[in-house]
Amino acid sequence: MSDVMFMCSELYIAALEGRTEEVVKLLTGSSHPRGIHRGACCSTSEVTAERSTLLHIAAGEGHCSLITELCRRDSTLLSSVNSSLDTPLHSAARSGHAEAVDAVVRLATSSVEEDRLRETVGGRNSDGDTALHLAARHGHGEAVEVLVKLAPELASDVNGAAVSPLYLAVMSGSVRAVQAIVGCGNASAAGPTSQNALHAAVFKGSEMVSLLLGWRPALATDIDTNQSSPLHFASSDGDCSIIEEILTHAPHSAYMQDSDGLSALHAAALMGNGPAVKLLLKFCPGTADIRDNHGRTFLHAASLRGHSSIVSHVTKNRMLDNILNKQDREGNTMLHLAVQAGEYNVVSKLLSSGKVQVHIMNNEGHTPYDLIENTTAFFSMVRLVVILYVHGAQFRPQRQDHIKEWAGQDIVKWRVAASKNLAIVSTLVATVAFSAAFNVPGSYGSDGKANLNGNRMYNAFLMLDTVAMTTGVVATILLLVYGRASHPHRLWIGFIVSIHFLWLSLLSMMLGFFTAIAGTGDKKSTLTAMSKLIYQGMYILIMLLTGLTMPGSLTGVLQFVFGRKQRLRRRINRQYPFVLICALNILLFIVINIVALAAVDITTNLR
Structure with missing residues (x-):
C-alpha cells in the first residue's frame, strides 16, 4: 500500500475530460498541481483508488489523442491492470468506444513485444472476460466489429463462467454485434449450463434466430444440462415464426426429449401455446405419440394444466383419436388427470367429443369418477359430479358401507x-x-x-x-x-x-x-x-x-x-x-x- 502513488485530482480530472495538453503539462511539471504531492510533477504510474491508470481513464472515456500521447510516453500502460484486472482495452470495450478500442489494439500491436501482445489484447479480468466479452455483453456492436477484425481469435474464447462473447451478444439484443462475431468461422456459441447462443436467441426474435441458424445449423440440436434443445425453449415461449425457423433447419429436433422425457410438443402443451402445438403437429405429426418419463403424451400434459383449447383441437383431429384414451404408467388417462386437477373445462371438452371412455380404471382401480374425492373446492366438485353423471361415468365396484362422505373442504366453517x-x-x-x-x-x-x-x-x-x-x-x-x-x-x-x-x-x-x-x-x-x-x-x-x-x-x-x-x-x-x-x-x-x-x-x- 505504501508503494502505491495515488493520482492527484488535477491529473484525474484532466484525463477524464480528455484535456491532453493539460495532462502533458502536469506530467512534465510545467503545471504544478494543487494539493499534496510527493514530486515536482505528476507521473504516469499514478493510479486511482481502483488502481486504474491514466490510460484506463482515457480509454474508458474514448479520448484517442490522449491514448496515443500516453502510450508514446509509457507503452507499459497498455498491459497495466487495475484491481479488477481490467486492462485499458477492457475499459474502452466496456464503454463501447470503438475508436479507442482500435487505437489501443493498434498501439499494442506496434509497441508491445510479440509474447506480451496476446496478454495485452486478449487479457482477462477477474471474471475471465476478454475485451470482446465486455463489448458483447453491453451490446456495443461497433466496438465488437473492431475487436473481431483486429483480433478474431477472441471470438473463440469463453470467460470464467464458460460463456462465449456470442452468447453475451445475443443476450444484449445487438444484431450488429452478433453479425460481427458469427463472421468468424471458429467463434464459440457456448453459454451457461451447456446452453448455446440459439437457446438465448429464441427469446430475442426471429432475426437473431435466422442469423445463427444460417451460420451454424447444428446449434438447433445442441442440448443444455437438462437436455433441452432450442426448440424446447421456443415451444415453451410460443413464437411460431421461431419454431418454424428451427423446424425448417432441423425437423428431427421435434423428436428430441429432455431429461424428463418431454418433447417440444410437451413444452408447448404445458404452457397452453395452442398455435405452437398445431404447428408442431403439422410439421411432425409423429411427435404426438412421444411419451415422457411418466408415460404421458402431450395431451396428458395439456389436460393436467387445464388447457382446454388444446384438448378441443385434439378431439377434432381424427388422426389423434388413438391417443385420447392412452394411459400413463399409473394407468391414468387424460380424463383421470383432468378430473384429479379439477379442470372442468377440459373434462367437458373430452366428454363432449364422444371419443373418451369414462369407465377406464387406473392401476389403483379408480375410474375418473372416483378421483373427484380429491377435489378440494365445493363448486368444482359439484360441476364434475354433474357432468360425469350426464355422460354415464361409473364408480369402481366397492362395498357401500366403506364409502366416506366427501370432506374436501370444511364447508361447515364456511x-x-x-x-x-x-x-x-x-x-x-x-x-x-x-x-x-x-x-x-x-x-x-x-x-x-x-x-x-x-x-x-x-x-x-x-x-x-x-x-x-x-x-x-x-x-x-x-x-x-x-x-x-x-x-x-x-x-x-x-x-x-x-x-x-x-x-x-x-x-x-x-x-x-x-x-x-x-x-x-x-x-x-x-x-x-x-x-x-x-x-x-x-x-x-x-x-x-x-x-x-x-x-x-x-x-x-x-x-x-x-x-x-x-x-x-x-x-x-x-x-x-x-x-x-x-x-x-x-x-x-x-x-x-x-x-x-x-x-x-x-x-x-x-x-
Missing part, C-alpha cells in the same frame, strides 16, 4: 362465517324496506294520505316493499335464531332457505325502487330512462349470477335432477350428499329470477 355476514345483509335490507314504507314516493298530502294513493305503480311499490321487509326478516330469523337452535343436520336446510329468502328480498327491493321511479315520472322524463337502466342492470346481474352458479349446462342439471339413473344417483348421494341439493337450489334460483324479470315486464306494462 357456512357459519357466511351466516353471520348474510344476517347483517338481511337485517339491513329489512331496515331499509321498513323505513321506505314511511317515506313513500310522491310524499303525503295535507290529509296525511299518500299523494299517489290508487296509482298502480304506487300499489306495486307497497307490495314489493312489504315482500322485501318480510323476506328480509325471515332470512334474519333463519340465519341467527333457527341456525343456532336447530339440530345440526337441519342447519343446512335453514341456511339454504334463508339464502333464497334473502335473494327474494333483494330482488323485491330493487324492483320496488324501479316502480317508485316509474310511478313518479312521465314516459319522457329522466326518471323513466333511469328505470329502464335499472331493468337492464337487473337483467344483466341475474344472467351473470345464473351463469356463475350453474354447475354445467341447464340441460345437464335437469338430467341430473330428473334423470332415470337412480342407482348411480343413489351412489352419488352417499358420497356427495350436497350435489343434488345444490342442483335443486340452482333450478329454484332460476325460477325466482324468471319470476322477477316477468314482474318487471308486467309492472312496466301496467304503467
